[in-house]
Amino acid sequence: MSERIGVYVCHCGTNIAGKVNIDEVVRFAEGLAGVELVRDYKFMCSDPGQAMIQKDIEGDLIDRVVVASCSPLMHENTFRKVCERCGVNPYLFTMANIREQCSWVHVDMGDSTAKAKALIAAAVSRTKFLEPLPKREVSINPRTLVIGGGIAGIQAALDLAEAGKEVVLVEREPSIGGHMAKFDKTFPTLDCSACILTPRMVQVGQHPNIKLMTYAELDEVNGYVGNFTVRVRNKARYVDPELCNGCGMCWEKCPGTRVPRKGNVHEKLSLGPTTSIYMPFMQAVPAVPVIDSGTCLYFQKGKCRVCESVCERTAIKYDMEDTFEEFEVGNIIIATGFRTFDPRVIKRYGYGALPNVMTSLDFEIMNCAAGSTSGAILMADGSEPKSIGIVHCVGSRDKHYNEHCSRVCCMYALKYAHLIKEKTNAEVFDFYIDMRCFGKGYEEFYDRLLGEDVRFVRGKVAEVSNVPVNVVEEGKLVISVEDTLVGVVRRVPVDMVVLCTGLESSVGLAEVATMCNVSVGKDGFIIEKHPKLGPVSTATDGVFIAGACQSPKDIPDTVAQASAASSAVLSMITRGMIEIESATAEINEKKCSGCRICNNLCPYLAITFDREKGVSVINEALCKGCGTCVAACPSNAIKAKHFANEQIFAEIEGLLSV
Amino acid sequence: MKYTYYPGCSVGATANLYQDSINVVAPKVGVELEELQDWNCCGATAYMSVKELMSFAISARNLALAEPFHRDVVTPCSACYLVLNKTNHYFAEYPELRKKLGKALEAGGLSYSGNIRVRHLLDVFVNDVGPERLSELATKKLAGLRVAPYYGCQIVRPEEGFDDPDEPESMDRLIEAIGATCVEYPMKAKCCGASLMGTQEKLALKLCRELLANAVRADAHCIVTLCPLCQMNLDVYQPKVNGLFRTKFNIPVIYFTQLIGLSLGIPPRELGLHRLAVKMTKQMKDVLKGA
Numbered sequence: 039m040s041e042r043i044g045v046y047v048c049h050c051g052t053n054i055a056g057k058v059n060i061d062e063v064v065r066f067a068e069g070l071a072g073v074e075l076v077r078d079y080k081f082m083c084s085d086p087g088q089a090m091i092q093k094d095i096e097g098d099l100i101d102r103v104v105v106a107s108c109s110p111l112m113h114e115n116t117f118r119k120v121c122e123r124c125g126v127n128p129y130l131f132t133m134a135n136i137r138e139q140c141s142w143v144h145v146d147m148g149d150s151t152a153k154a155k156a157l158i159a160a161a162v163s164r165t166k167f168l169e170p171l172p173k174r175e176v177s178i179n180p181r182t183l184v185i186g187g188g189i190a191g192i193q194a195a196l197d198l199a200e201a202g203k204e205v206v207l208v209e210r211e212p213s214i215g216g217h218m219a220k221f222d223k224t225f226p227t228l229d230c231s232a233c234i235l236t237p238r239m240v241q242v243g244q245h246p247n248i249k250l251m252t253y254a255e256l257d258e259v260n261g262y263v264g265n266f267t268v269r270v271r272n273k274a275r276y277v278d279p280e281l282c283n284g285c286g287m288c289w290e291k292c293p294g295t296r297v298p299r300k301g302n303v304h305e306k307l308s309l310g311p312t313t314s315i316y317m318p319f320m321q322a323v324p325a326v327p328v329i330d331s332g333t334c335l336y337f338q339k340g341k342c343r344v345c346e347s348v349c350e351r352t353a354i355k356y357d358m359e360d361t362f363e364e365f366e367v368g369n370i371i372i373a374t375g376f377r378t379f380d381p382r383v384i385k386r387y388g389y390g391a392l393p394n395v396m397t398s399l400d401f402e403i404m405n406c407a408a409g410s411t412s413g414a415i416l417m418a419d420g421s422e423p424k425s426i427g428i429v430h431c432v433g434s435r436d437k438h439y440n441e442h443c444s445r446v447c448c449m450y451a452l453k454y455a456h457l458i459k460e461k462t463n464a465e466v467f468d469f470y471i472d473m474r475c476f477g478k479g480y481e482e483f484y485d486r487l488l489g490e491d492v493r494f495v496r497g498k499v500a501e502v503s504n505v506p507v508n509v510v511e512e513g514k515l516v517i518s519v520e521d522t523l524v525g526v527v528r529r530v531p532v533d534m535v536v537l538c539t540g541l542e543s544s545v546g547l548a549e550v551a552t553m554c555n556v557s558v559g560k561d562g563f564i565i566e567k568h569p570k571l572g573p574v575s576t577a578t579d580g581v582f583i584a585g586a587c588q589s590p591k592d593i594p595d596t597v598a599q600a601s602a603a604s605s606a607v608l609s610m611i612t613r614g615m616i617e618i619e620s621a622t623a624e625i626n627e628k629k630c631s632g633c634r635i636c637n638n639l640c641p642y643l644a645i646t647f648d649r650e651k652g653v654s655v656i657n658e659a660l661c662k663g664c665g666t667c668v669a670a671c672p673s674n675a676i677k678a679k680h681f682a683n684e685q686i687f688a689e690i691e692g693l694l695s696v
Numbered sequence: 697m698k699y700t701y702y703p704g705c706s707v708g709a710t711a712n713l714y715q716d717s718i719n720v721v722a723p724k725v726g727v728e729l730e731e732l733q734d735w736n737c738c739g740a741t742a743y744m745s746v747k748e749l750m751s752f753a754i755s756a757r758n759l760a761l762a763e764p765f766h767r768d769v770v771t772p773c774s775a776c777y778l779v780l781n782k783t784n785h786y787f788a789e790y791p792e793l794r795k796k797l798g799k800a801l802e803a804g805g806l807s808y809s810g811n812i813r814v815r816h817l818l819d820v821f822v823n824d825v826g827p828e829r830l831s832e833l834a835t836k837k838l839a840g841l842r843v844a845p846y847y848g849c850q851i852v853r854p855e856e857g858f859d860d861p862d863e864p865e866s867m868d869r870l871i872e873a874i875g876a877t878c879v880e881y882p883m884k885a886k887c888c889g890a891s892l893m894g895t896q897e898k899l900a901l902k903l904c905r906e907l908l909a910n911a912v913r914a915d916a917h918c919i920v921t922l923c924p925l926c927q928m929n930l931d932v933y934q935p936k937v938n939g940l941f942r943t944k945f946n947i948p949v950i951y952f953t954q955l956i957g958l959s960l961g962i963p964p965r966e967l968g969l970h971r972l973a974v975k976m977t978k979q980m981k982d983v984l985k986g987a
Contacts, residue, residue: 385862505882507906 041166042074044100045158046091048082048107050137055080057141059151063106066155070162074100083113088120095124102126102168104161106134106154127170129620129680134161156696163692167685171620176659178264179368180204180611182604185256185550188216189593190373190585190600192238197604199247203611206249206365207242208256208270210546213322214239216375220309220319220399222406222413224593225453226483232408236321243323253328255546257362259553260643262662263580264368264616274358276329277315281353284325288345288354289313296330302418304396307403308410315345320408329354369580369607370554372564373600374547376586379433379440379539386501387432387537393418394515394534395502398450401536405457415461423533425465426458427517429499434540435471442561444540445590448474451538452483455492466492467530469499469519477592495530496523502535541590554581563589574603579616582606621680622661623668627653629675636667636676697824699815700762701729702780704773704924705737710932711924714772716968717953718817724960725825725833729770732762738779741850742891752793753800755783760801760808772817772953774850774923775890780814781857816851818922818952819858822866827873834959837875840983843955844911844919845871845878848926849887861885867952871920874959879914883907888929898940904929905937908945917980918948920955927951932973948976958984 045067049055060078067076075094079087082105094100103126105117110133118128136154144150180203184191187209195205207214218224219239221231242248251270258269277288294314298305306312309319314334317327335342336356346354378399381389388395394417396404407413417423428451434444448470455466473494475481488494497519506512507529514531521528543562551558556576557565564583567575574582584600585591591599610616630653637645637654644660645667647653656667656676668678677683707715722729735758739751759780762769771777787794787810794810801807821830847864855861864885868878888907889900907930911919921927930949938945950969957967969976976984 385860503882505906505910 041072041102042100043072043102043104043162043165044091044094045070045073045076045104045106045162046082046087047076047078047136047158048087048105049078049080050107050141051080054107054137054141054154057144057147057150058136058154059147062151063136063154063158067106067158067162070159072166073162082107083116088116091117091120092124095121095126101130102165103131104134104158104165105131106136106158106161108137109133109135109139129171130165130168132161132165132168134158152696156693159696160689160692163695164685164689167682167688168680169682171679174618174620174622174658175615176262176264176618177615178610178613179266179366181206181365181367182607182611183208183266183268183367183370184373185370186216186373186375186544186585186587187211187214187242187250187252188373188375188585188596189218189235189238190375190587190596191216191371192235192242193597193600194371194373194584194604194607195242195248196238196245197601198607199245201604201608202247203608204247204249206251206268206270206367208254209250209252210255210273211318212253212275212326212328213318213324214242214250214252215319215321215323217399218593219321220406221402223453223457225449226477226479228453228456232321239321239323250324251363252324256550256553259370259555261366262642262660263578263618264610265659266367266370266580267364268367268370269362269364272361272363274360275326276331276355276358277327278353278355278358279324279326281351282326282349283351283353284317284327285350286311287348287350288315289317289327291344291348292316293342293344294330294333294335296333302393303411303416303420304393304400304404304418306410307400309403309406309408312410329356369582369610371582371584371600371603371607372550372554372556372587373584373603374544374550374587376541376590377544379542381432381537381539383439384432387429387499387535388502388504388515389537392502392504392515394423395537396534397537397539398447398454399539401454402450405454405461413461415458415464417534422462423464425467425532426534426536427467427469427499427502427515427530427532428454428536428538429502429517430468430470430538431498432537432539433542440540440542440561442540442590443474445474446592447538447540448472449477449480449483449592451536452487454536455487456490459490459492464533467517467532468492468494469517470494470496471498472496477594495519495521495528497521497528506531541586543587547587554578556581556583561589563587574599574606579618580610619663621663621678622658623656623663623665624677624679625654625656626675626677627651629673630654631673631675633672635670635672639666639670641666697726697820698728698730698767699770699820700765700767701731702735702738702758702762702769702771702776702814703731704771704776705740706773706775706924706928710928711773711951713968713971714924714927714951714953716966716971717951717957718772720962720966721953721957721960724962725821725830725956727820727825730765730767732758732769734761738776740775740891741779744779744782749793749796751779752783752786753797755779756787756797756801756808757804757806759783759787759812759814760806762812763808768813768815768820770815770817770820772922772924774816774848775925777814777816778850778853784810784812784814816858816922818851818867818870821870821952821956823858827869830870830956830959831873834874834956835961836959838955838959838984839875840986841876841918841980842879842914842916843871843876844881844914844916845884846881846907846911846919846921846926846930846949847885848921848923849885849890851922852885867920867922870952871955874956876955876959879911879916881910881914881916883910888926890925890929893929893933900929901933901937901940904933905941905943905945908934908937908947909943911947912945916947917977917983918950918955920950920952922952934974946974946977948972948974948980 289311292313297312331337585596
């Protein structure tokens, strides 16, 4: 063999050298066939490390490279670039992972040294059979899809649109705005949520670069970075947005009820109209109502049509059906936000069973000036509460439900305490495990609340019950808790309880993640590319994340991440082209029998059939090199470039030779 | 349906009325209980916190004795149920302890491999016999009888058991199946004080008062339970609760097997109902007569 391979063994500080006998490994590699030289260095990825390789290639000592260091996920690209710089095809380089798969997982130095040798022998053996592959580049479509119209999606869409790029914003609810549109005040500054959000919503609605699709859901995503084809389902809203001018006549006359009108104050909580034809809230964008066909009298009983008769613009269309729209985008930003934990499963807390036990989201809506109580804090019977208990960590930091901290609850709980003190004369008890006030101005806000006569009790609430044990508890909700600062068990009777429910990933996130080919962690949130250095990217090129779909976040962090995601997309668009993996599959026409087994197996729809020649053909631009067709071909006619049979067998032989 | 029966110490003494009813009711619903020969006390929950290893060892002896029969072990007592299950759980989870227990059993010429399932009698009635079957068998539906279903704390905790730890409902289904009505009883899984009655009597009496008060408040004719200690505390100590808190509770506390026995038409005496400290009230008797 004429191949001259250079092997470079990295110490990775003590990460590898602490568990692998480097000298022994170097001596071993020197003895391998085809190896021209072996060198070792403290950090191969550093400038001097890279320079070693460069010097050897430029001195014409070697023409192929093996680096034994960390995972290819970490530095494959780094070393491929080194090869490319000095004129060696990057596909003539192999990485042997002797860190994650070796030094980090073995206890015994002898074991890990032996394994390192085997991995290097495998890499060297494989490298002999590698073939140079041409560089592949694709162009980037400058249009971007943003999934989710909460504050994260709004921010990302506006950033891109303001930079002159086209955006398609898809939101499944009838209006954009997300959770933030339901809040009255935001912590810690107590500025009005609507006042800061509404102008941005309007801007989104009017921006010439933003195509806004509300009441629409992602249906299918195909393609790859720079060239995604997306299909969106427009749900039938039964109101023609082109004709409707949002006058409100329809919901004023609608006899249907979406939110019960007869229930108590808490059952009737709502931001928008309670009728069957409704807008989720009055500042909705677009200001176009939808018909809730589940409660609409016409859809349920076949007669009514009141909205149709009062609509001067004839915008009501009962025969509207779901429609599908397909378009192309270059990048995708997932900004699907969160849902709040359903506390019904914690029966001890009585939500759903005991009146006056509320979730934080109910409480937000009640506090909202635009809501059904006009912002007044009321008990279910309409009277003012004399005491309120705020319970932290409901469904968060609890191994039974969610292990993670929801990050926002401590702060919104403090906001509630303040609002209660401001609006009522009620006594406030705040039950917390730890007070986590990590953000800018948060600790100061806590400090302010400490001076507002709020009773803070450190302890996880055991139970909320309506069973009194003495006269004082009669007719009250009794909160049982161990006060861990004093070391006593307390029973605190209150009129109303607010459960600070934690944040979970939004409904349907798993489906969106599957469509976009990104992974979801065991906590239900999308896994970012790197927890520290790649917080807005994902393992799939061209798919980015923003906001609470990645982890629970407050508004400032969400907005920051959204802007980061849009800036990452902008840098892709500005670059215009992107290099993609050259390792695709290739069909040997002479061997192909035209059986077409591979045609339907390809997950990227990259294989078609050439009727004239009677063979299958792979579209290289679409092929991701997954190897499914290679394994399925009965004639052995398909070759996976860079993972060819002889390369794999050589690798196995090398591995077993030690 | 045949089971290995582990009665536990209580039903031979303070809870003999429980055993009375089991003796007559179990055969009628097709539950065959074969008593484990030479069984010993499980140590109950108190011993577990004093001498843990010894407690595990004496419990494991019972499981070892039962293993050759390859049948589920059934106990009517919540404490036995808890302790035997805990022993099983620790035996499976902790290899160190398993070794020690193995040695202890070996000294007595026994061995245990961990394959015996321990079940409460209520579990058998609910899941093996089933409410539908009981409803068929109940010749005398107890219509009009208002019952506070009381589970106590040990049968449902820790939470891997056969019912919800906060809001158990399995016994409710049995009670409804034989025609009686379950009242809203939020205390159904709260503690009665258990053995604190022997050491911290006032505290235990206070806990019992809450249980009794809530049953009375819900207008129940009787409390139905499944645990010998719960029954004794609520029944025998009821006059003491009345004395301490100046209350006038007079509510019978009976076992679920006794209630089922009544619906099967078995005379109260055969069910051990005459042994109650708080006798069946006239009101309850009237309802039963009318039913």
